[in-house]
Amino acid sequence: MEISADNFFIIIGAALVTFIPRVLPLMLLSRITIPAWGMRWLNFVPIAVMSALIAQELFIQDGELMLSSNNLEIIAALPTFWIAIKTRSLLGTVVTGIISLMLLRYFW
Amino acid sequence: MKLETALLESHAVPESEASFMQGVKDCLPTLLGYLSIGFAAGVVEKTAGLSVAEIAMMSIILYAGSAQFIAAGMIAAGSTATSIVITILFVNLRHLLLSAALSPYFRHLTPLRNMLIGSLLTDETFGVAINESAKKHKISERWMHGLNITAYLNWFIANIAGALLGQWISNPESLGLDFALPAMFIGLLVLTLLSRSKFAVDIVVALIAVLIAVGVSLLWSPSIGVIAATLVASTIGMVIDKWR
Numbered sequence: 001m002e003i004s005a006d007n008f009f010i011i012i013g014a015a016l017v018t019f020i021p022r023v024l025p026l027m028l029l030s031r032i033t034i035p036a037w038g039m040r041w042l043n044f045v046p047i048a049v050m051s052a053l054i055a056q057e058l059f060i061q062d063g064e065l066m067l068s069s070n071n072l073e074i075i076a077a078l079p080t081f082w083i084a085i086k087t088r089s090l091l092g093t094v095v096t097g098i099i100s101l102m103l104l105r106y107f108w
Numbered sequence: 109m110k111l112e113t114a115l116l117e118s119h120a121v122p123e124s125e126a127s128f129m130q131g132v133k134d135c136l137p138t139l140l141g142y143l144s145i146g147f148a149a150g151v152v153e154k155t156a157g158l159s160v161a162e163i164a165m166m167s168i169i170l171y172a173g174s175a176q177f178i179a180a181g182m183i184a185a186g187s188t189a190t191s192i193v194i195t196i197l198f199v200n201l202r203h204l205l206l207s208a209a210l211s212p213y214f215r216h217l218t219p220l221r222n223m224l225i226g227s228l229l230t231d232e233t234f235g236v237a238i239n240e241s242a243k244k245h246k247i248s249e250r251w252m253h254g255l256n257i258t259a260y261l262n263w264f265i266a267n268i269a270g271a272l273l274g275q276w277i278s279n280p281e282s283l284g285l286d287f288a289l290p291a292m293f294i295g296l297l298v299l300t301l302l303s304r305s306k307f308a309v310d311i312v313v314a315l316i317a318v319l320i321a322v323g324v325s326l327l328w329s330p331s332i333g334v335i336a337a338t339l340v341a342s343t344i345g346m347v348i349d350k351w352r
Contacts, residue, residue, distance in 0.1 A: 003161050010189045011162065014179055015169040017197035021204040023226035027219040029211035037346060042209040044313050044345030045338060046238065049202045050231075050297040051314040052321035052337035053174070056330050057290035059322050073287065080291050084298035090141035093298070097291025098144065102284030 072108060076100040126240070126247075131254020134240065135262075138232050141292060142173075142259065143266045148288035149176050150270020151280045156184035160271045167267035171260060172230065174199055176267075177289060201335055205342075206234040213237075213247040221249065228256035235296050239303055309348050317341035 058073050059065060067074075080097040087093070126134075146167070153163045153176060166176055175196045182192045207226050214222050233255050241247050280286060301310050317337040325333035 002159055003165060004159075006189060007158065007162050007183065008165075010179065010183065010192050011166050011170060013189060013193035014166075014175055014196045015171075017193055018170055018172050018175055018200045018203070019227060021197075021201050022207055022229045023223045025204055025208035026211050026214060026222040026226040026229075029208055029215075037350070039212065040349050041342050041346040042205065043349075044310075044342040045202075045205040045209055046234065046300055047297065047310050047313050048317040048338045048341035048345070049205065049334065050293050050300070051317035051341070052334045054290055054293045054297060055318040055321045055337075056325055056333060057293070060325050060330065063326070065322065065326055073290065076284070076287060077290070077294065080294050081298065084295045085302070088299060088302060090138050090292065090295040090299070091144070093295030094141045094144050094288055094291045097287045097294065098148075098284040100284070101287040102282070105282060105284065 072101060072104040076104055126244070126251035128250040128254035131248075131251035131256075132258045133254075134236055134251070135233070135255045135258040138236060138259065139262050141295065142232055142262055145173055145288040145292050146263045146266025147270040147273075148280065148285040149173055149180075150267040150272075151274040151277050151285055152177060152270075153180040153267070154271045154274025155277065155280055156180035158183065158271075160268070163267055163271040164264070167264045171228065171263060172196075172200060173263075173289060173292075198329075198332065198335065202338060203229060205338060206231070210234065210237060210241075210247070213241055214249065214252075217249060225249065225252050225256070228260050230259060231293075231296060233259050235300060238300070242303060306349070309345055309352070312348065313341045313345035316344055 054077075058071075058077055059067065061071070061073075069075075076097060079100050080093055083089075083096040084093040150163055150167075153166065154160075158166070158180060166179065170176060170179070178196055178199060179192055182195065207229055210225070210229070211222075214225055217225075233252075236255055237247055237252060240251070274280075277283065277285075297314070301307065301314075304310060317340075320337035320340055321333045323333075324336045
């Protein structure tokens with residue numbers, strides 16, 4: 001139940017570099033107007049960020065491209081996407097993903 | 109319950125602005141999803157050798173799923189403090205973009221009040237808030253706090269539960285718990301796509317982001333990959349949107 005000195009500084013440092021990007025645009029951009037093209041650009045940001053994060057999680061393992069049928073995460077992603085589209089439920093999607101990968105790892 | 113909320117709203121906010129309690133309610137659909145991710149994060153952190161106190165500290169002052177998974181992995185691998193902090197900085201730079209996307213709705217507030225809103229901003233609360241803005245063309249400050257604080261408490265509880273139960277789970281991967289994070293992103297992406305009327309452009313942007321993220325990750329680094337993919341794909345989306 002202790003906090004080691006090393007981990008203390010890692011957590012403080014990580015918290016700082018997480019806090020600053022979270023608050024800075026909200027604090028500063030309130031002072032300036034964002035032009036229409038800027039808003040249009042920002043509209044696509046969530047789609048782009050999430051697609052990029054999903055792609056990295058699914059296709060890259062240990063710094064290498066994994067597109068073979070041994071990549072169980074890609075297979076698990078299929079029912080996960082399907083449930084997300086059909087149910088529009090975040091919980092259903094996460095549970096489907098976890099159970100799919102668990103079963104795949106168990107039977108493969 | 110309904111009456112209570114109605115009274116609260118009519119009393120506190122004259123021009124039908126969404127209340128704190130409405131923010132809490134709008135957070136509810138995401139709670140179980142993030143409960144499972146937070147639980148998974150707690151288990152992974154515990155099995156990486158972190159103490160319950162360290163996990164509590166992380167969930168309170170760091171409060172970022174991807175950063176916590178990364179920190180746990182890199183601490184277990186014996187990485188230096190500097191490299192861990194730099195990696196997390198890169199991964200969380202995407203918050204700059206989320207924060208900027210929300211900023212037009214809170215322009216009327218002071219920097220301090222904007223800081224309070226931003227300090228608890230996550231992918232999840234951003235997703236819910238953007239949906240709210242799409243419906244009402246505005247976001248109320250107290251609604252945003254209700255949303256943020258509910259998600260924050262939920263995350264803390266989930267992390268601690270995962271940490272406490274993590275001591276009995278020797279191999280979280282056999283339970284598929286490491287897939288909680290990608291599955292959450294898949295859910296958030298699909299919900300965002302379905303809530304908009306720009307399906308064709310959105311799919312193009314998503315595919316470009318995928319190609320750049322994978323390419324740059326292989327050639328350079330995964331954290332740069334996310335940033336490059338976001339910058340380029342959003343710009344292409346903006347240009348296509350302008351043309352049509």
